[in-house]
Structures are given as C-alpha cells and as structure tokens.
Amino acid sequence: MRMSDYIEQSFSNLARRKLRTFLTTFGVVIGIGALVSMFAFGQGVQKNMTDKFKELELFNCVNVFPPTMQEQSQPKPALSPSAALRVNSVEGTKEEPQQAPVLDDDLIQRIGKIEGVESAFAEIRFPAMVRLREKERFSLVQVLPADVCQSGLSKLLAAGEPYASDDANSLIISDSLLHGMKIKDAKTVIGEQVELSTLRFDPNLLSPAAIASIMRGDEIPFSRESYTFTIVGVAERMGFGGSMPVRSDVFIPPGPSEKMKKISLTSIWDFFSAAAGPGQAKGYSMVTVKLSSAKYVQPVKQQIEDWGFKTFALIDGLKEIKRAFIFMDMFLFAVAMIAITVASLGIINTMVMSILERYKEIGIMKAVGAGDRDVKKIFFFESGVIGFLGGIFGLALGWAVGVVINQVANYFLAKQGVPYTDYFSFPWWLCLGAVAFSIVVSLAAGIYPTLRAARVDPVVALRHD
C-alpha cells in the first residue's frame, strides 16, 4: 500500500464517523491546548524574568552587606563543644578581625579598585513627600549615581532621559507614582518642577513639651525640609519582582542628596544611627557593586568576603530560580498530562469501537489480500491522524487561550501602572513539540486497538450471519 493511500484511507475512514471523530479529536485538542498554554506560560514567565535581568545587567551585580549582628558579637567559648569544633575547623587559620568591618566610603573606594568593577555605590534610600501639580504622595527616594542611572535605568525609561551628572538637580520619577497622582501621559511631566520634602528626626524636639504633643497626636518629632528638583525622566515600573538597583519610585543623583537633611531608611539600624547623629554613623546597610562582566562575579565576591563582608549575587540565586521553574514546569506538565491521559483513553475507546464496527470490513481486507501489517498500518494511521489534527487544533487552542489571558491580565495590570508584558511565550520547539507529542501519544494509544485489528480471524469475520 502506498503512503498517500494510507493517509487518504484514514481521513475517509474518520470522515465516515464525523461526530465521533470530532469528539475524540476534541479530547486531544483540550489536552494539547492545556499542555501548550501551560508550557507557554512557564516559558513566558521565565523568559520575562531572565530577559529583564539581562537587560538591566542584574547578573553583573554583587551586593555587599555588613557582617550580621550575631557575628559581630559572637561569644566565642560559650558554644557547645561540637559547634566550637566546627567554628575552629572552619576559621582555623583565618584571623578573626578585632573590630567589625564597616561599609563606608573608604570601602567603596577600595572595592572600586578591584579588577572588573565598573562602579560601586551605597544604597541610600529615604522617605520623602513628593509634591507635583498640587498633589502629594509619600514615597521612597533612592540615590543612584549618574553612571548607573545611564547604564541601568535608562533601559527602563518610558520618557525623557537619565540625568547627566552626579550633581544635577534632576530626578527620575516612576510612572506608577504618576499613575497614583492620576497623571496619565508620562511625557507631559518632563521638565516640570517637583518638590521633595524630607523628614528629619530632630533630637532637639524631644523635649517634654514635644512628647506631650506627640501624645496628643498633633505634632511629631520630625522637622520638614523642602528641596526642588526638575523631572528629566519617567521610569517604567518593572513587571516582575523588581530587584535592585531599581525598586524605588524616585531617583536622585548623589550630589544634591548629600546636601539634604534626611533620615536614611534602608534599615531600622540606619534609623537609630541617624538619630544618634552623623558622627556615630555605622556605615551603609548595603553597597551595590556593578561589574563589567559576569565572569568577575566570583573573584570579586571572594575578595570582598575576605575583607569580612557578606555578599549576594543574583547569579547565585539563578540556580535556585531555575530549580523553582523546573518545579513549576513539572507541576504544569502533570496537570496537562492528566488531560492527555484522558484524551488517550478516548482514542483507545474510539479505535476499539471502530474495530468492532468494522470487524467484517477487516475480514474483507484480509480476504482480498491485506496482510496483518497493512491492517495494522491502516488503523495506526487513523490514530495518528487523530493525533495530528488534535495537535494542530490543540496548539491553536493553547495559543488562543494564551492570547486571551494575556490581554485580560495586561488590561488589569495596566491599571496599576505595569507596562505591557507577554506572559506567554511560544518558542518554535513548543509548537513543533506539541504536535509531535500529540501524534506520539495518539499512536501509543492506537497500539492496542491496532493489534486487535490485526488479530481478527477472516474466517470468523466473514462467516455469513
């Protein structure tokens, strides 16, 4: 028998039972549709995240933290013998620093000299009241050096451009904050003046009278200072888990920041150090180091850790993230597999039914010279065609579901100022793989019915009734 004949035969045989073929194929369509949309979602989320990270060069970043409090005040001999042993073996040769290292400007300069480091800047964030077009919003202001702003943040700008120098009296505002102020068109605010009012904890205000007014609730022990900036750019809010260095609503260069009277609020520790006065500063709570390439991450981390600091690089977390994605993919796959299993049971049922119905026809085939192999192939092709049609239409269904969910999700997220994002990704291998998988599953479902068809005894099938 010719290949073209097998294909023609299976289509015409399936066309004889249109409704049944449709229903069986529809089962496969739903299974494959579920598989495709779920995989596309998994892929979309993954792609979004890694693309965004790559775009923002977050993989080239190392965060430096001071040693934790416990480590600073570790009581050495009071540990249990086994723990003490472990500590000794780990830190055996290393000399314990007498004083806890501090994240200060000196350290930032030292880090800047390590090979591969592009820039290092302290993360300084402080709360401020943002006043624009007669509207006020409370927000976090982040200090970001001009070069980081140009290399990292510029890719996120919805309008305008990054500030040019560290001393410019300019700022970048996020579109979600504008959204909160009911300003729809981001472009119109470029060049406008904005007022930042900082709060400063003032020890002088801690007089009994002031405390009494706090109790009454009409006065707080903070002093307000106002500064005027020009908006030069509007940043998009990140679609996904915004990580450093851009997670604030307002960015200013370090120059004007130094002149501002403010409390830094990266940690409660900063709050107290600020309260204790500038001389008592315990250093920054975090320093971000930008590298020229991801290959420097390990050596730079090593060097900084040798100085006694803690470090974190997103690239280390990537393995964890990937593992989480594999887990998510497996879960989605399991759900889709249930649908596929049900669909294959449908195929087996349809094919067995079809063979019982065409029992006599199989006898005729054999009587006119069909071999067992011909009979097997005829039914195998029918299963394959169900799988092929199911795969094609399942792919279409999965794609349609993805598009609809994507539109709906973006419609609602746009209201919260999240930029348009494709949450579904249909790489070529997913499309081809879905159709191939559908055919393979259908052929597998066709094995048993096919063997049954080949076993039909023509003498029994043709005995007149």
Next chain:
Amino acid sequence: MNCASFVQTEGLTKVYSSGKIQLCALKNVNLTLAEGKFLGVTGPSGSGKSTLVNLLGGLDTPSSGRIKVQGRDICELNKEELAIYRRYQVGMIFQSFNLIPSYTALENVAFPLLFAGVAKRERNQRAAEMLTRVGLYPRKDHRPAELSGGEQQRAAIARALVNQPKILLADEPTGNLDSITAKEIVKTLADLNRNQGVTVIMISHEELLLQEFAHEVIRLRDGEIVDREKLR
C-alpha cells in the same frame, strides 16, 4: 507445470477444538484439479465445504496435510506470504457478498488494488473495466444497499477478479439469490471460466446448476469426499 494437478491437496485435515470437544471438519481430503476447470462442491450442511474452500483460499491453515497450488505448498507460507497469495493467486466470493457498505461499487472493486500498491487512477480504471465485464458499469457509483442481490454478487465477482487471479473460489454464491438470478451468476462464472481460463471452485446446493455448468462435481459428507463425478 503439470496441468493435471493445478490445485492438489494431500491428506488435508482440519480439526476444530473448542474446549475438550474436537471436531473434525475435514478428514484426509485428497483432491486434484487441472487448470481451467469448473469444479462444483456439494454436500449437506456442516459437511466441511466452506472449510475446504477457506483452506484453498489461504484464509485458514490446515491441521495437517498439504495444499499445492501450481506446484507450490501454500501451507509452508508465512502470514505475509499467505496474504500475497490471497492477493494475486485467488479471488473469493461469498453467499452474503461481503461488500463494504459505505463504498460505491467502483470503490469496492478497486479495494484489492489498494493492497497491491496500484496508483489511484489505475485502480479506478481497472475497476471500471471489471465492472464492464460483469455488466455493472452503469451502476458503478451506487452503494451496495442500492443494488439488487444479483448486482451485488456481480460487483463481488468483479472485485474477486480485479487482480487477475488464476483461481476463483465461490462459497454458495447463489445462496441469497432467486433461481433466475442464480442461474445468471453461475453463467457469468462459467463464461469467465471458459473465456479467461480462470479455474473455478464453486460450492452450491443446487444440483441442476452444477449439472448444467460444472466440469466435475465432488460430494462431501462429514468432512470426507464421498463421490466424484465427471460431467464433461
């Protein structure tokens, strides 16, 4: 080629065993038939006529004994070789016609050519020729349900002969037909036998038809040949 033993069986035996009961449908049947003959097979119901024809047609395999067709032992063929034997060497027709209901007459006749790997155009052309030969060409696009019993049997004959086999096996081809139509069908078979040289083996209960058209008649009883009559 020994023409006197075109089809030959030696000690052909078929035993059906269902559970503990063993049923001997054919016992030690020895039969020789020359090429181009028209053999009639008759006998009471259950005497093993269909069993014999199914064995000769390669649809079934004997319990013991041999079947030689053109000097070749078909009992030694494997399943695929047997399918090829059925495809090219023999054509079969049945009492209940066994046409595929959803196919037209033309599609039914062309069906065996599918397994012979013949291209679609040629399949239709050859099927149309065969329908013309049995006088059914005008009804080629009708389905079996729209044809009379005689027309259906003609379509079945055309189908049996479309691969140009040397042997035509007919299992009570007239069993479902009225006597006039029955005679027409048997006459068609006799004409094919005479004009094309096809060897015909036909089972029939109708003594008169056999007397009129067959060259020889064998009688079976309880799986054994009890009589062999040469008519012409």
